[in-house]
Structures are given as C-alpha cells and as structure tokens.
Amino acid sequence: MDFSFSEDELNWQNKARDFARNIIDPKSVERDQIEGGFDPFDWSIIEKGSEIGFRTLAVPTEWGGPGTGFVTQALVMMALAKGDSGICKAFSQNWKWSHLIVNACNDEQKKRFLTEFINDHRYMLGRGITEPNAGCDNRLPPDNDPKAGYRLRAERDGNDWILNGEKTFIANGSVGSLFFIDARTDPNVDITKGGTLFLVHKSTPGFRIGKIFNKGGWRFYQNAELIFEDARVPHANVVGSVGTGSVKAAGGDTTGGDLFGDLELAANAVGICDDANQMAMLYATKVECSGKKLVDHQLIQLVISRMNMLTEALRSFVLRVAWEHDQGKRSANGVLMVNYSTDVVLEVTKLNMEVHGAHGCRNNPRVDKLVRDAMIWGHLAGDTSLRLKAFSKLDQGIGLEKVKT
Amino acid sequence: MFNMSLTSEQLEFQAMLCDFVTNEIKSESIKPSRLEPFDKPLMKDLLNQTSELGLRSISLSEEAGGVGADLMTSCIILEELSVGDVDIAVTLSQTALLAGLLFDNWMTKKQHDLYISDFLSDATFHLAYVGHDPDALAGWNYHTTIKEEHIGSPFATKLDENLIINGAVNFVTNAPIASLFIVPVSFEGKMTSLLIPKDIAGLKIYPAIKTTGKEQNRWHHGTMSRVEFTNCYVPIDDCLKNSDNGRDFSTRNIIQRAAINLGVGRVAFETAIEYTKIRRQGGADIIAHQAIGKMIADMAIKLEHARTMIWKAAWVLDNPDAVIDNNLSNLPLHIIASSFTAEVITDVTHLAAECFGAMAVMRDMPLQKYVEDAFIFANSDTNNLSTKLRITEAIVQSDR
Numbered sequence: 001m002d003f004s005f006s007e008d009e010l011n012w013q014n015k016a017r018d019f020a021r022n023i024i025d026p027k028s029v030e031r032d033q034i035e036g037g038f039d040p041f042d043w044s045i046i047e048k049g050s051e052i053g054f055r056t057l058a059v060p061t062e063w064g065g066p067g068t069g070f071v072t073q074a075l076v077m078m079a080l081a082k083g084d085s086g087i088c089k090a091f092s093q094n095w096k097w098s099h100l101i102v103n104a105c106n107d108e109q110k111k112r113f114l115t116e117f118i119n120d121h122r123y124m125l126g127r128g129i130t131e132p133n134a135g136c137d138n139r140l141p142p143d144n145d146p147k148a149g150y151r152l153r154a155e156r157d158g159n160d161w162i163l164n165g166e167k168t169f170i171a172n173g174s175v176g177s178l179f180f181i182d183a184r185t186d187p188n189v190d191i192t193k194g195g196t197l198f199l200v201h202k203s204t205p206g207f208r209i210g211k212i213f214n215k216g217g218w219r220f221y222q223n224a225e226l227i228f229e230d231a232r233v234p235h236a237n238v239v240g241s242v243g244t245g246s247v248k249a250a251g252g253d254t255t256g257g258d259l260f261g262d263l264e265l266a267a268n269a270v271g272i273c274d275d276a277n278q279m280a281m282l283y284a285t286k287v288e289c290s291g292k293k294l295v296d297h298q299l300i301q302l303v304i305s306r307m308n309m310l311t312e313a314l315r316s317f318v319l320r321v322a323w324e325h326d327q328g329k330r331s332a333n334g335v336l337m338v339n340y341s342t343d344v345v346l347e348v349t350k351l352n353m354e355v356h357g358a359h360g361c362r363n364n365p366r367v368d369k370l371v372r373d374a375m376i377w378g379h380l381a382g383d384t385s386l387r388l389k390a391f392s393k394l395d396q397g398i399g400l401e402k403v404k405t
Numbered sequence: 406m407f408n409m410s411l412t413s414e415q416l417e418f419q420a421m422l423c424d425f426v427t428n429e430i431k432s433e434s435i436k437p438s439r440l441e442p443f444d445k446p447l448m449k450d451l452l453n454q455t456s457e458l459g460l461r462s463i464s465l466s467e468e469a470g471g472v473g474a475d476l477m478t479s480c481i482i483l484e485e486l487s488v489g490d491v492d493i494a495v496t497l498s499q500t501a502l503l504a505g506l507l508f509d510n511w512m513t514k515k516q517h518d519l520y521i522s523d524f525l526s527d528a529t530f531h532l533a534y535v536g537h538d539p540d541a542l543a544g545w546n547y548h549t550t551i552k553e554e555h556i557g558s559p560f561a562t563k564l565d566e567n568l569i570i571n572g573a574v575n576f577v578t579n580a581p582i583a584s585l586f587i588v589p590v591s592f593e594g595k596m597t598s599l600l601i602p603k604d605i606a607g608l609k610i611y612p613a614i615k616t617t618g619k620e621q622n623r624w625h626h627g628t629m630s631r632v633e634f635t636n637c638y639v640p641i642d643d644c645l646k647n648s649d650n651g652r653d654f655s656t657r658n659i660i661q662r663a664a665i666n667l668g669v670g671r672v673a674f675e676t677a678i679e680y681t682k683i684r685r686q687g688g689a690d691i692i693a694h695q696a697i698g699k700m701i702a703d704m705a706i707k708l709e710h711a712r713t714m715i716w717k718a719a720w721v722l723d724n725p726d727a728v729i730d731n732n733l734s735n736l737p738l739h740i741i742a743s744s745f746t747a748e749v750i751t752d753v754t755h756l757a758a759e760c761f762g763a764m765a766v767m768r769d770m771p772l773q774k775y776v777e778d779a780f781i782f783a784n785s786d787t788n789n790l791s792t793k794l795r796i797t798e799a800i801v802q803s804d805r
Contacts, residue, residue, distance in 0.1 A: 142686075215766050216766045217766060
C-alpha cells in the first residue's frame with residue numbers, strides 16, 4: 001500500500017488550497033448572509049476558478065481538459081470545500097456532468113458540447129431528473145407502480161423531440177448552459193423502459209428557468225426549477241438510445257456521472273469537517289472559561305478528538321474510494337461512503353457548535369453556516385433513499401453462502 | 406398519590422390555546438413571506454392578542470389579579486404557544502414568569518401597588534430581567550473550588566438615598582419592549598435587585614438586535630437587546646425585598662424554556678406526520694414505509710419522554726416537600742429536563758426534516774426554521790457542553 005500523493009496530485013491540491021484561502025474563504029460568510037435564492041451567487045468566483053481549471057477539472061486531455069483522476073478531484077474538492085462547501089459544489093457539479101458527457105455521449109455530442117464547455121468560463125452543467133412528485137422514485141422505482149418516477153414528457157416530431165413538464169431543485173439550474181434531462185418517451189411503462197436521456201441547451205426554444213430556490217445551506221450553490229413548454233430538442237441530443245431508461249442510458253452507476261456523485265459529496269464533507277476542526281481548535285485555544293482555556297477542559301478535548309477522529313476516518317474512506325474509481329473497481333463502497341459522510345459532516349459541525357456554545361454561535365455566523373451546509377447531505381443527496389440504495393448494492397448472497405458452507 | 410391526569414382547567418386552557426394557535430398564530434408564523442427573510446420581527450399584534458387571553462399574567466396570583474397557574478400549567482401553555490410561534494412563547498414566558506415572582510414575592514407592598522394596575526390593564530406592558538443565570542457556567546467549575554463571581558453585572562454605589570448604577574448587560578430578553586426592568590446589581594460585595602422603569606434617566610435600551618447586516622445576530626429567540634446604565638440614579642426604595650433572586654428566576658426559566666423547546670419539537674413532528682400521509686413515493690404514501698415509520702416512532706418516544714420530564718421537574722419546583730419527604734430524588738430535575746429536552750428536540754427536528762426530503766432545507770418551508778430553533782435552545786445561555794456536570798455535582802454533593 002502507498003498512501004503518498006503524486007507530484008501532480010499535490011500541485012492541484014496546493015492550487016485549490018491557495019484558491020480557497022485567498023478567494024473563497026474571504027467571500028464565504030459574506031455570500032452566505034445575502035438574502036434571496038440567486039443573489040448569494042457570484043460569477044466572479046466561478047470565472048477566477050475556471051481560469052485556474054477548477055470548472056473543467058474532470059475533462060480528459062483529449063478533449064482539452066486537465067485530465068485529472070478521481071484522487072486528484074477528491075483532493076481538490078476537500079480543499080475548496082474547506083473554503084466554502086457550496087462554492088466547491090458549484091465547481092464540482094460541472095465535473096459530474098462532464099464525466100457523463102465523456103462516458104455516455106457519442107463523439108459528435110462530445111465535440112459539440114465539450115468544446116463549448118471548455119471555452120466559456122461561465123458554461124455550467126446540470127442534470128434535471130427530480131420533479132415535484134418524483135424524488136426517491138427516480139432512484140428506487142417501485143415495482144408496483146409503473147407511473148412512478150419522472151413524468152416530463154418527450155414526444156417525437158420529425159427530427160426533433162417536444163418536451164413538456166417541469167423539473168425541480170435542479171443543481172446549477174439558474175446558471176447552467178447545458179442540462180441532461182430525464183424524460184418519458186413512453187408514459188405507459190416504467191422509467192427503466194420508457195425513459196430517455198436528452199441534452200438540452202439553455203437557448204432551446206420553449207425552455208426557461210422557473211423558481212430559484214432559497215436554501216438554508218449551500219446558499220451560493222444554485223437550485224432552480226426548469227420549465228419545458230413545447231421545448232424543441234433535436235434528436236441528435238438524445239443520449240444513448242430512446243427508451244432504454246435514462247439511468248441506463250447514463251450508464252447507471254458504472255459511469256462518471258452517478259459514480260462521481262457519491263465521491264463528490266463525501267469529499268466535500270471532508271472539507272467542511274476540516275474547517276470545523278480548525279474553527280473549534282482556534283476557539284478553544286483562544287477563549288477562557290472557569291480560569292483556564294477551553295481547550296484545557298476534558299469536555300472540550302473529548303469533543304475535538306471525536307471531531308478529528310470522524311474526519312480522518314471519512315478522509316481515508318474517500319481516498320480509498322477515489323483510488324478504487326481510478327483503478328476501475330466498482331463496489332458498494334461509493335454509496336456506503338456517502339452514507340457515512342452524511343452522518344459525519346452533521347455530527348462534526350454540530351460538535352463544533354457545542355464547542356462554541358451560545359457565545360461563540362452569536363459572535364461567529366460561520367459556526368451556524370457549517371451546520372446549515374451539512375444539513376444539505378441528508379436532504380438533497382444523501383437522504384433515506386440513498387441508505388436503502390446502499391443496501392441494494394451489497395452482495396446479499398455472500399452471507400447466505402457462508403451459512404450454507 | 407401519583408396522578409398524571411391534568412385538571413379540567415389545564416385541559417380547557419390547552420384546548421383553547423390549541424384552537425387559537427392553529428387559527429391565529431401558526432398560519433401567520435409559517436407564511437413563506439415570513440419564513441424566507443433572515444429578519445423575523447416579533448409579531449406584535451399577535452403578541453398583544455395572546456396577552457389579552459390572560460397569558461401575560463398566568464403565573465400571577467389570583468389575589469393580585471392573575472390566573473394563579475402553577476409552573477406545570479405554565480409549561481403546558483408555553484408548549485402550545487410554541488407550536489404556533491417560538492418568539493411569542495419566549496416573550497410571554499419572560500413576562501409571565503417575572504410577573505408572578507415580582508408582584509407576589511419580590512416587591513414591597515408599595516412597589517406592588519404602584520405598578521400592578523398598569524401591568525394588568527396594559528397588554529403591551531412587559532417585563533425584562535437584566536441579569537444572567539448565576540449557574541449557567543457552573544458545570545465548567547466541576548470539582549474545582551473556583552467560585553463564580555457575578556461577572557458582567559452592573560454595579561452600584563450609594564449617594565444619599567439613591568444607588569448610582571453603571572454597567573451594561575447584553576442580550577436581555579424582552580428589553581426592547583419592556584416597561585419595567587428587574588436589575589440585579591453588585592453593591593458592596595453583594596447582589597441587590599432593583600426595579601427600574603424604562604424611562605428613567607441614565608438607562609439606555611438599545612434597539613432590538615439586528616438579524617441582517619454586518620452586525621447581525623440570529624442566535625436568539627424572542628426580542629432582545631443591550632441594556633446600558635450610565636450614572637443611573639435609582640432610589641433605594643426601589644430595591645426589591647430579596648437581595649439575590651437570580652436562582653429563583655433561572656430555575657423556573659430553564660423549565661419554561663424547555664417547555665417552549667418541546668413545542669418546537671412537537672410542531673416539527675406534527676408537520677412531518679401530515680406530510681408523510683400525503684407524500685407518495687415508492688408506490689405508497691411514505692408513512693407506509695418502515696423507514697419513515699421508525700422515524701415517526703423515534704420522534705414520538707423522544708417527545709413523550711421530554712414532556713414527562715418537564716412536567717415532573719416543574720411540579721417538583723412547586724412542591725419541594727416531595728423531595729424533603731424523599732418521595733422524589735434530590736437532583737436538579739430542571740437541569741435534567743432541560744438537557745434531555747435540548748438533546749432530543751434537535752434529534753426530533755432533524756428526523757422530521759428528513760421526512761421532507763429536499764423541501765426541509767428550503768427557506769420558504771418551516772422545517773429549516775424548526776431545526777434552527779432547536780439548535781439555538783441546545784446552545785444557549787441555559788444549555789452548554791458543561792451543563793450536565795451540574796447534575797453530577799449534585800450527585801456527588803460536591804462542596805465548592
């Protein structure tokens with residue numbers, strides 16, 4: 001085993017640390033405290049990061065990107081998220097879908113869309129699958145209800161498809177230039193048979209942005225409704241084949257899209273935990289209580305030790321999974337890791353809140369911000385359905401075989 | 406005889422408030438237009454309407470013109486109010502608790518007669534305690550000989566028949582709306598409490614703490630601000646009868662706050678149940694799924710335990726003989742109830758939020774507010790990392 005990083009990995013990590021320290025961190029709380037759904041967003045941060053390569057980090061060299069591996073991507077996310085989790089996610093969301101373009105699209109589509117993506121510092125990517133009545137059902141379609149899951153309708157019209165319906169809570173929704181859209185091309189069968197994946201550019205006639213959501217955490221990061229009113233999408237924008245199920249068209253969990261999604265959240269969580277640990281230690285070494293520094297109280301020592309223990313365990317898990325992805329190994333570890341990160345990031349940030357107490361929480365809005373950011377894990381991506389998804393990925397035959405033998 | 410039945414009066418109060426909260430308060434407090442902005446000013450019209458139901462004077466004796474409710478009844482009422490709006494509940498709990506202590510116990514007859522009719526006739530007459538829980542940080546002194554001083558209290562010097570007060574206290578609940586202040590001051594090495602009306606010279610009440618802008622501070626409930634004394638002359642006649650009333654106030658305040666926190670958990674729980682009955686995923690209403698069913702059961706267990714503990718602790722404070730007779734353990738039950746409630750209500754609000762999926766983190770939906778409200782109670786002046794050690798101190802009967 002070798003736990004050391006390559007020179008290239010360390011270079012990217014250092015670039016991300018510098019960017020987080022000098023550009024993100026000074027703006028983090030300021031952006032968080034701005035009212036509204038869209039207003040906390042700031043294009044200048046995206047553009048500066050894009051110039052360094054953070055927007056296009058996952059694009060292979062043959063398509064003009066830096067061609068980094070999963071370990072590098074994990075290291076960069078950890079560093080950026082320490083500055084601000086939501087800003088980190090605004091960058092890494094693009095990696096997720098550029099992975100998918102590379103893995104699921106044909107060469108013509110790759111050329112068309114990756115070229116645009118590489119050349120425009122404001123070109124952001126997203127995927128619209130969630131709808132008001134279709135959340136968990138998209139991830140775990142029920143056997144007994146073929147109507148369950150996304151309902152956005154796509155109907156063929158010559159060389160085009162006409163899309164009608166709406167998507168909700170869509171990441172990068174209000175700032176995205178290109179979206180993968182999961183749509184029903186056959187409403188009479190379940191989404192694994194009647195679903196198709198499309199690429200939809202923001203300039204598509206009949207497509208518009210709806211409500212921009214005002215969230216408690218990840219306030220910089222954008223989530224919005226996408227509205228389709230007779231939106232006309234060329235057949236050339238179909239990903240894979242029609243009617244294969246949009247999840248399958250995207251390669252399920254075997255491609256960079258879903259596969260990266262688990263790593264993305266868990267690595268980001270490490271960054272928040274690093275931030276919380278540093279804040280807790282700084283506060284505890286600065287503030288006195290009952291005649292001695294907080295850090296000299298056993299209560300505080302136990303809490304800070306636990307925060308660091310959980311963080312380091314999560315870091316190890318994340319880097320292991322990143323390495324497995326780089327080796328092409330596929331297992332339940334990815335989804336187990338993101339489940340674990342959901343628990344860890346909330347516990348560590350809550351413990352940081354306890355170290356700060358009422359006085360610290362009152363005087364430093366970042367304490368509360370980290371918890372609000374951590375809350376996102378249990379609601380936008382790492383909720384109960386993902387815990388059930390983790391079980392579905394376990395090899396459920398192994399235990400039985402052992403009993404038999 | 407052990408009896409958990411509520412009295413007919415308690416049940417009536419509960420039912421009346423439940424209707425009022427549902428029909429008048431809750432619908433206003435969870436409007437998206439109120440939930441979404443950071444700034445949530447106190448809903449003063451609703452506060453006044455609630456006061457007119459007699460809730461400002463629930464703890465005041467019937468002889469003095471109040472309801473004469475005991476602490477347990479106050480807790481039942483505050484839980485109901487908090488289901489509607491935590492800020493209204495906190496505001497009224499301060500005034501109501503102080504009214505009972507002040508008019509029935511702390512004031513001289515002359516002071517009582519001077520203020521009682523104004524208090525009873527004016528629904529906007531509120532009270533504020535300009536001091537701290539003297540034991541708030543006592544857990545940090547666990548098994549040490551360090552004695553907490555009255556750090557941060559204003560101090561007094563004497564001139565003729567006046568005390569001259571100087572100093573300031575931050576984060577005083579109800580200060581922006583209070584007509585009368587109870588101010589513990591350090592005087593000649595001891596604590597003395599004074600009665601100070603809002604319009605006295607030398608008293609500066611700062612505007613309510615901002616919730617937006619660079620000096621924002623959202624880590625509080627109700628309305629609060631800084632209170633500052635600069636050569637403030639107070640007649641010696643305005644000294645209250647008891648010199649050190651901090652513990653009288655804080656033990657009851659801790660229990661009342663726990664009851665309000667319980668209301669936060671309950672409204673999160675009830676909101677989650679309503680939603681899980683109508684949200685359909687996985688081929689069924691989500692309440693039919695075991696994963697959701699377990700969450701709801703866990704929430705119910707935590708809420709029932711917290712309520713039982715709060716009621717017991719409240720009853721004991723009004724019936725100290727039960728401890729003297731060894732019917733109940735001689736432990737700081739108010740700390741046990743408050744600590745337990747703070748822990749479980751953060752769990753309950755998180756579980757309730759989880760039932761809502763993505764909508765739980767949207768600012769126009771109420772769940773994110775309930776979670777935040779529970780966090781504020783868990784990390785407040787009355788709850789901190791060291792609070793539990795106050796219980797251990799009592800167990801080992803450590804003598805500082």
